[in-house]
Amino acid sequence: MSDAMPLSCIPVGTRGEIVAIKGGFKNRDRLMELGFTKNTEVIPLHTGPGGNPTAYFVRGAVMALRNEDADNIFIRIKEEY
Amino acid sequence: MGAKICLVGNPNTGKSTVFNLLTGMRQHTGNWSGKTVGSAEGSFVYGGKSMDVVDLPGIYSLNPISEDERYAVDFLSRDDIDTVVVVLDATCLERNLILALQVIDCAEKAIVCVNLMDEARRKNIGVDLEVLHRELGVRVIGTSAGTGEGIGELKKAIYEGGSRCVHSSGGAAFSERAEEIYKKAVDYGCDVYNCLDRKIDRIVMGVWGLPIMLALLGVIFYITVEGANIPSAFLSSCFAAAESRLWELSGFMPLFLRGLLIRGLFRTVGWVVSVMLPPMAVFFPLFTLLEDVGYLPRIAFVLDRFFKRAGAHGKMVLTICMGFGCNAVGVTAARIIESPRERLIAILTNSFVPCNGRFPSIIMLAAIFTAGAGSMSGLGITAAVLAAVSASVIISLAASMLLSRTVLKGVPSSFVLELPPYRKPHILGILYRSLVDRTMFVFGRAVAVAAPAGALIWLLQNIHIGGGSLIFYISDALEPLGRFMGMDGKLLTAFILGMPANEIVLPLAAMCYSGGSYITDIESTASFAQLLCSNGWTIKTAVCTLVFTLCHFPCTTTLLTVKKETGSLKWTAAAFLLPLVTGILLCGIINFIF
Ligand SMILES: Nc1nc2c(ncn2[C@@H]2O[C@H](COP(=O)(O)OP(=O)(O)OP(=O)(O)O)[C@@H](O)[C@H]2O)c(=O)[nH]1
Ligand SMILES: [Mg+2]
Numbered sequence: 001m002s003d004a005m006p007l008s009c010i011p012v013g014t015r016g017e018i019v020a021i022k023g024g025f026k027n028r029d030r031l032m033e034l035g036f037t038k039n040t041e042v043i044p045l046h047t048g049p050g051g052n053p054t055a056y057f058v059r060g061a062v063m064a065l066r067n068e069d070a071d072n073i074f075i076r077i078k079e080e081y
Numbered sequence: 082m083g084a085k086i087c088l089v090g091n092p093n094t095g096k097s098t099v100f101n102l103l104t105g106m107r108q109h110t111g112n113w114s115g116k117t118v119g120s121a122e123g124s125f126v127y128g129g130k131s132m133d134v135v136d137l138p139g140i141y142s143l144n145p146i147s148e149d150e151r152y153a154v155d156f157l158s159r160d161d162i163d164t165v166v167v168v169l170d171a172t173c174l175e176r177n178l179i180l181a182l183q184v185i186d187c188a189e190k191a192i193v194c195v196n197l198m199d200e201a202r203r204k205n206i207g208v209d210l211e212v213l214h215r216e217l218g219v220r221v222i223g224t225s226a227g228t229g230e231g232i233g234e235l236k237k238a239i240y241e242g243g244s245r246c247v248h249s250s251g252g253a254a255f256s257e258r259a260e261e262i263y264k265k266a267v268d269y270g271c272d273v274y275n276c277l278d279r280k281i282d283r284i285v286m287g288v289w290g291l292p293i294m295l296a297l298l299g300v301i302f303y304i305t306v307e308g309a310n311i312p313s314a315f316l317s318s319c320f321a322a323a324e325s326r327l328w329e330l331s332g333f334m335p336l337f338l339r340g341l342l343i344r345g346l347f348r349t350v351g352w353v354v355s356v357m358l359p360p361m362a363v364f365f366p367l368f369t370l371l372e373d374v375g376y377l378p379r380i381a382f383v384l385d386r387f388f389k390r391a392g393a394h395g396k397m398v399l400t401i402c403m404g405f406g407c408n409a410v411g412v413t414a415a416r417i418i419e420s421p422r423e424r425l426i427a428i429l430t431n432s433f434v435p436c437n438g439r440f441p442s443i444i445m446l447a448a449i450f451t452a453g454a455g456s457m458s459g460l461g462i463t464a465a466v467l468a469a470v471s472a473s474v475i476i477s478l479a480a481s482m483l484l485s486r487t488v489l490k491g492v493p494s495s496f497v498l499e500l501p502p503y504r505k506p507h508i509l510g511i512l513y514r515s516l517v518d519r520t521m522f523v524f525g526r527a528v529a530v531a532a533p534a535g536a537l538i539w540l541l542q543n544i545h546i547g548g549g550s551l552i553f554y555i556s557d558a559l560e561p562l563g564r565f566m567g568m569d570g571k572l573l574t575a576f577i578l579g580m581p582a583n584e585i586v587l588p589l590a591a592m593c594y595s596g597g598s599y600i601t602d603i604e605s606t607a608s609f610a611q612l613l614c615s616n617g618w619t620i621k622t623a624v625c626t627l628v629f630t631l632c633h634f635p636c637t638t639t640l641l642t643v644k645k646e647t648g649s650l651k652w653t654a655a656a657f658l659l660p661l662v663t664g665i666l667l668c669g670i671i672n673f674i675f
Binding site: 013026030031033034040045048049050053055057058059060061062063064066068069 | 141142144146170172173174175176177179256257260269273274278279282283286287288290291378382383385386389395493495496497498499500501502
């Protein structure tokens with residue numbers, strides 16, 4: 001799992017796959033209920049003015065996360081989109 | 082007693098739209114997650130059987146973290162529900178199925194309604210309802226609530242009753258099972274990265290996001306300013322004609338009663354309806370248009386950095402947007418904010434943003450100082466209104482920052498903001514809802530509140546004790562404070578009497594100024610402005626009144642809502658004092674400097 005990195009670090013326009021979710025229990029459960037589960041594909045779509053927050057495509061929906069929160073999700077880059 | 086059915090599902094899947102179609106009611110819908118925060122009940126008859134339907138707030142899971150979700154989940158655990166209808170978004174089944182499995186598992190009987198089928202077809206997403214039915218073990222109906230497709234079938238299914246099916250248990254198992262079913266039933270042919278929605282998003286939420294937002298609001302304000310003049314002038318002349326006709330007809334009454342009813346009550350109602358109502362009736366549908374297209378969460382996205390810095394929740398933008406319609410609604414909408422601390426901040430600062438009822442006052446005050454600057458053009462007024470509204474949001478942010486550094490200390494909590502797809506607004510539906518439902522509501526309230534207030538102010542003007550009228554004593558007592566704030570005692574009296582509804586404040590002020598005299602005809606916003614100017618108003622008076630219009634005690638309805646939402650007298654008092662003290666200080670400073 002050496003190539004895993006925080007979600008906020010992966011560039012827009014790549015496909016990633018979730019390898020782990022950190023953070024407190026409550027936070028983690030919530031992210032999973034929102035569709036951020038292990039092995040799920042995530043695509044960063046675009047960032048807001050100033051680089052924060054970022055919109056991600058996950059499980060059919062577009063979800064925006066502040067980078068601080070996205071750092072709890074670890075991703076492995078699969079390919080360029 | 083009919084069967085009881087409730088609608089659940091992820092936010093923004095069209096539950097309220099399905100509910101409206103089933104019951105023929107007009108529950109509010111909007112293209113963003115969190116529109117519904119309470120329940121609505123209705124019923125329909127099918128095959129001679131009456132069925133009660135309940136619309137609930139959207140939920141992401143059965144473990145609620147915000148008030149609106151808690152409400153829905155609590156409701157689901159009631160034991161008098163016969164069938165649960167799970168409403169799913171056909172374009173987002175991969176996630177929606179997680180909740181569907183959870184609900185089907187614990188519900189007595191369930192039916193699945195896959196809504197937004199039209200959108201799925203358009204996006205080239207194939208959904209195999211047969212496979213879904215086989216995998217989920219309950220009836221699956223495809224619908225497009227926007228067009229009404231499949232509703233007959235849904236009614237029939239509800240009539241026949243849902244079925245019970247138990248799948249598995251365990252949190253992670255649900256999401257894996259959801260993915261399994263999704264892969265079998267859905268053929269996802271949409272290029273998520275390059276579709277039109279994303280292209281629009283990259284423009285409206287990129288570096289130009291803020292200017293685009295201001296431009297959009299500017300256009301809406303401009304249409305409101307210009308568009309309201311026509312009905313306003315028409316209504317004013319009608320009311321003026323009616324007033325003089327009534328005056329003639331009522332010749333048999335005692336003069337005192339004639340004055341009370343016609344110069345007091347009727348005239349105030351006339352002013353509220355002809356001057357205040359038209360801008361409200363134009364602005365509201367335009368803003369609803371933005372809501373229906375799906376732009377509101379985008380505003381939240383663009384403005385998020387400011388809210389983060391203020392220690393506030395990113396979804397506060399959504400409660401502010403609802404506050405533009407009505408502050409009481411904005412306060413209730415704060416249920417979508419999960420953290421109690423940030424929810425309180427959103428509740429306490431909501432009345433800084435001008436609700437629909439204060440909006441006409443802002444236009445009028447803006448008209449006064451653009452008139453002072455030499456022009457009365459719609460563009461000038463629009464610029465001033467835009468500045469005032471921006472200022473209100475900035476003040477609201479500053480107050481949030483103050484609160485989160487002092488009494489409500491804490492760091493911003495994490496949150497996820499769902500960005501809905503752009504949708505074609507239902508223009509006719511919006512027009513109907515805002516012109517028929519809302520304008521009638523505002524009209525009713527104007528009559529209910531303005532009539533007694535108008536009568537009261539006339540009495541205060543015409544009952545004399547000692548040397549002066551009652552209003553003279555009251556406004557005289559308030560005069561020092563009014564002067565300190567760059568206004569006068571009469572204006573403050575109007576603000577206090579206008580507490581039940583903000584839209585009557587300026588008409589009451591005009592009543593005070595005109596002294597119940599027989600001369601004034603109010604033809605439009607412009608002539609209303611002239612009346613104020615001829616009463617010693619300067620640009621400074623207009624600026625101070627504008628600031629105080631933005632920052633003063635919330636209306637009674639809003640205060641009652643704060644009490645209901647927080648359950649605390651202490652916080653209700655805070656919601657009263659925070660904007661009031663801010664307003665007094667700001668006006669004092671402006672008055673001191675200029
Ligand atoms: N094209 C299309 N749009 C739909 C359909 N159903 C609902 N909508 C639109 O989707 C948006 C959301 O609908 P709502 O009924 O407010 O959704 P909700 O599930 O009640 O949302 P919350 O109360 O926030 O949970 C609205 O703008 C509707 O007009 C549909 O079948 N097709
Ligand atoms: Mg709803």
